[in-house]
Amino acid sequence: MRRGGGDTAFEEASYLTRFASKVHMLHRRDEFRASRIMVDRAKQNPKIEIHTNTAVDEVLGDEKVSGLRLSDTLTGKERVMPADGVFIAIGHKPNTEAFRDWLEVDAKGYLVIHDETNSRIEGVFIAGDVHDHRYRQAVTAAGDGCMAAIDAERWLESQGIHEANTLTAW
Ligand SMILES: Cc1cc2nc3c(=O)[nH]c(=O)nc-3n(C[C@H](O)[C@H](O)[C@H](O)COP(=O)(O)OP(=O)(O)OC[C@H]3O[C@@H](n4cnc5c(N)ncnc54)[C@H](O)[C@@H]3O)c2cc1C
Known part of the structure; x- marks a missing residue:
């Protein structure tokens, strides 16, 4: 059934x-x-x-x-x-409610990525099923996570930030 x-x-x-x-x-x-x-x-x-x-x-x-x-x-x-x-099997609804006022979402509610893993907000990176309506697999999400982590690290470096300070400001 x-x-x-x-x-x-x-x-x-x-x-x-x-x-x-x-x-x-x-x-x-x-x-x-x-x-x-x-x-x-x-x-x-x-x-x-x-x-x-x-x-x-x-x-x-x-x-x-x-x-x-x-x-x-x-x-x-x-x-x-x-x-x-x-x-x-009634489809998927991405859990992106919390981000909709901040980040861009597409018609299906998935977060939109701009270049690599960047969101439209500098210093905020996107990875995993929240942006992927096609594959939605653990391995693709993990790969995204790795890419986002590298991008985040490079961004922090570019900002001259080397210590684990609290950066979040919602
Ligand atoms: C039934 C089922 C079977 C699957 N089988 C496979 C499989 O065999 N092989 C495979 O590759 N993939 C499988 N998948 C898909 C795989 O689980 C997902 O692609 C993967 O988990 C996506 O990882 P993610 O980190 O993007 O999201 P998630 O794993 O969903 O992680 C999101 C995390 O964010 C947390 N979160 C949510 N809202 C908030 C909030 N407001 N504040 C803080 N934290 C929050 C959640 O608690 C969760 O821990 C399956 C999925 C399902 C549902």
Whole structure:
């Protein structure tokens, strides 16, 4: 069982077919935000069944998932679907609220980088998933962290700052 209608949901549904004999994709609307190629690929996969206009009202089961209580978003009609597991794939929301008054964010809410790891504020550097809506991996975030640390160190040097003083001023 997989929930969502964007690229994330389709990507994850395809991945799950490696382990599951059947993957049901549930989506509250009848249109998908995902790219056409992802939707087509899922539709051609015999292990994936797509259920549009379907809302999840309850996950059933005590110690283990046994199914879902679903309702049709158009008619309100309820039904129970047996399932061995539930995976929610409704995309990513970057945790950038705290920075929005200070740093530039793109349309999806990710921080915008200017040259290497620089933000638009001198001395503030950006690294990791807060700016990366494409890869979002531990190794890419760690690489970013290393780059930002080097840039920060060089910036401190350029300012003639060699000691660990408190520089933050929010
Ligand atoms: C379920 C799951 C599975 C994953 N599996 C893999 C995988 O197999 N391989 C892989 O490479 N990647 C995987 N990832 C992605 C990987 O975890 C991330 O890409 C990586 O952790 C991003 O690192 P980051 O430092 O940018 O952000 P984070 O690891 O999210 O670190 C951000 C830190 O900032 C802290 N923070 C947030 N707000 C504030 C605040 N206001 N003040 C102070 N601190 C704050 C948070 O507590 C957190 O410690 C997975 C992610 C998830 C969710």
